[in-house]
Amino acid sequence: MVKWLDDAVFYEIYPQSFKDTNGDGIGDFRGILEKLDYIEGLGCNAVWMNPCFESPFGDAGYDISDYYKAAPRYGTNDELKQLIDAAHDRGMHILLDLVPGHTSTEHEWFRASMRAEKNEYTDRYVWTDSIWEEPEGQGSLRGISDRDGSCLVSFFSHQPALNYGYYRPEKPWQQAMDAPGPRATVEELKRIMRFWLGIGCDGFRVDMAHSLVKGDEDGKGTVRLWQKIREFLEEEFPEAVMVSEWGEPDKSLAGGFHMDFLLHFGPSHYNDLFRCDEPYFSGRGKGDVSKFVRIYQENHKKTAGKGLICIPSGNHDMDRLARTVCKDELKVAFAFLLSMPGAPFIYYGDEIGMRYVEGLTSVEGGYNRTGSRSPMQWDASVNAGFSLAGEEKLYIPLDPAPDRPTVKGQMEDPASLYHEVKELIAFRKEHPALRSRGGIEFIYAEKNAYPFAYVRSAEDEKILVILNPSGQPASFACEYSLAEPLRSFGGKITQRDGSVTVPGGFYGFYRV
Numbered sequence: 001m002v003k004w005l006d007d008a009v010f011y012e013i014y015p016q017s018f019k020d021t022n023g024d025g026i027g028d029f030r031g032i033l034e035k036l037d038y039i040e041g042l043g044c045n046a047v048w049m050n051p052c053f054e055s056p057f058g059d060a061g062y063d064i065s066d067y068y069k070a071a072p073r074y075g076t077n078d079e080l081k082q083l084i085d086a087a088h089d090r091g092m093h094i095l096l097d098l099v100p101g102h103t104s105t106e107h108e109w110f111r112a113s114m115r116a117e118k119n120e121y122t123d124r125y126v127w128t129d130s131i132w133e134e135p136e137g138q139g140s141l142r143g144i145s146d147r148d149g150s151c152l153v154s155f156f157s158h159q160p161a162l163n164y165g166y167y168r169p170e171k172p173w174q175q176a177m178d179a180p181g182p183r184a185t186v187e188e189l190k191r192i193m194r195f196w197l198g199i200g201c202d203g204f205r206v207d208m209a210h211s212l213v214k215g216d217e218d219g220k221g222t223v224r225l226w227q228k229i230r231e232f233l234e235e236e237f238p239e240a241v242m243v244s245e246w247g248e249p250d251k252s253l254a255g256g257f258h259m260d261f262l263l264h265f266g267p268s269h270y271n272d273l274f275r276c277d278e279p280y281f282s283g284r285g286k287g288d289v290s291k292f293v294r295i296y297q298e299n300h301k302k303t304a305g306k307g308l309i310c311i312p313s314g315n316h317d318m319d320r321l322a323r324t325v326c327k328d329e330l331k332v333a334f335a336f337l338l339s340m341p342g343a344p345f346i347y348y349g350d351e352i353g354m355r356y357v358e359g360l361t362s363v364e365g366g367y368n369r370t371g372s373r374s375p376m377q378w379d380a381s382v383n384a385g386f387s388l389a390g391e392e393k394l395y396i397p398l399d400p401a402p403d404r405p406t407v408k409g410q411m412e413d414p415a416s417l418y419h420e421v422k423e424l425i426a427f428r429k430e431h432p433a434l435r436s437r438g439g440i441e442f443i444y445a446e447k448n449a450y451p452f453a454y455v456r457s458a459e460d461e462k463i464l465v466i467l468n469p470s471g472q473p474a475s476f477a478c479e480y481s482l483a484e485p486l487r488s489f490g491g492k493i494t495q496r497d498g499s500v501t502v503p504g505g506f507y508g509f510y511r512v
């Protein structure tokens with residue numbers, strides 16, 4: 001297992017919205033380079049950057065037209081290398097975003113594969129053998145070329161599905177996973193990985209990692225495919241780290257991923273925490289953490305020793321955390337996010353409580369996701385310090401609220417969320433029990449109840465974490481006798497007759 005993951009805390013950067021240095025209104029590599037000090041200062045030692053490759057940007061870069069070339073709007077391959085090198089100089093790591101499931105319709109492979117005459121790319125995508133037959137799935141591209149067939153799409157209609165074969169081919173056009181077409185796709189995927197790992201990136205976040213083999217309901221074919229990729233990495237890049245957009249850690253980690261995300265889709269009940277009508281971390285105190293915990297425990301058991309389950313604060317596809325969890329509630333939410341096993345992922349701006357910007361027109365295939373992708377708010381200068389471009393040129397409009405949070409404002413305020421997050425990260429790093437691989441035992445996680453308590457443990461250390469996001473005091477039966485907290489927020493607990501009562505809006509860490 002790669003050592004640096006032990007105390008990794010990731011920061012997700014959406015490059016177009018982070019920092020623009022040439023006044024075109026779009027963030028760029030140089031902007032990220034300038035802000036590495038900031039990320040390091042916060043305590044994050046690893047970065048996941050969303051796709052930054054050549055693309056017509058119909059899905060914000062998840063529609064790639066050249067896997068081997070940085071998108072000119074962000075900079076050159078050399079500048080990307082400089083950014084990676086600069087991160088390494090600080091002891092930080094960078095994961096790029098690998099999009100193996102589909103390309104843009106503008107990719108030259110797709111153009112070649114649309115041709116009626118057979119060629120090298122005829123089988124690069126999933127095509128039926130007649131325009132009148134559509135493949136089952138997300139829909140298909142039909143009647144767009146002379147090729148007599150329909151091409152499966154993977155997500156949006158302009159994202160044709162690359163061909164990794166069918167788990168159990170049934171129709172003549174469905175190819176086996178080991179047929180020449182799917183094998184060539186896998187070889188190309190390895191070439192892409194080799195290219196960027198060779199340039200120095202530390203690994204990949206993998207887009208829709210669960211979706212590659214078709215007709216594969218239980219994921220068995222896709223797991224096998226990733227195991228092969230892992231073998232290749234073990235041989236050529238044993239230090240390369242892989243995190244999957246999958247949401248089912250028992251499958252993805254079996255496939256050889258080091259980490260998997262719990263996400264707003266899938267069986268994890270992640271949404272119960274922050275994103276539903278009554279989130280557990282809302283001060284209203286009407287949430288339920290029990291289903292999340294039950295599934296987490298099952299997964300944790302199944303994946304023990306195999307890899308990490310990662311709980312993100314949010315990402316570019318979800319509503320901003322601050323849309324449903326506000327003010328001091330966010331501090332309790334971060335106490336949870338930064339004290340669970342696995343590597344935490346902080347979505348840029350969540351550390352200052354950046355808000356979801358309501359009512360925006362979709363940008364680059366963002367639709368409702370656009371409001372979570374607005375420019376980073378650095379300070380009170382022009383365009384919140386994001387860009388010197390005219391306001392109308394900004395990639396996405398800024399949060400117009402006069403009281404929008406900024407990095408500078410929060411750095412100057414010792415009681416801010418920024419400082420809380422920074423201190424929680426430092427606290428996590430100081431305590432082996434709280435790091436990625438420490439154990440977890442849930443002490444109190446009852447249905448529709450508060451507080452929420454668990455013990456994290458490492459060889460020489462055990463720490464009880466108590467969280468009460470609700471606005472009301474709450475009690476639970478506790479066998480430990482608790483001394484002064486190592487760290488807490490929101491008041492003091494009382495302990496009597498084996499019961500601990502904690503104030504509303506509280507978190508505390510206790511040595512036990």
Ligand code: NOJ
Nearest residue numbers: 059062155207208316317
């Ligand atoms: C998941 C990505 O996170 C999302 O932004 C994208 O639109 C789809 N996959 C398609 O690549």
Ligand code: CA
Nearest residue numbers: 020022026028
């Ligand atoms: Ca720019």
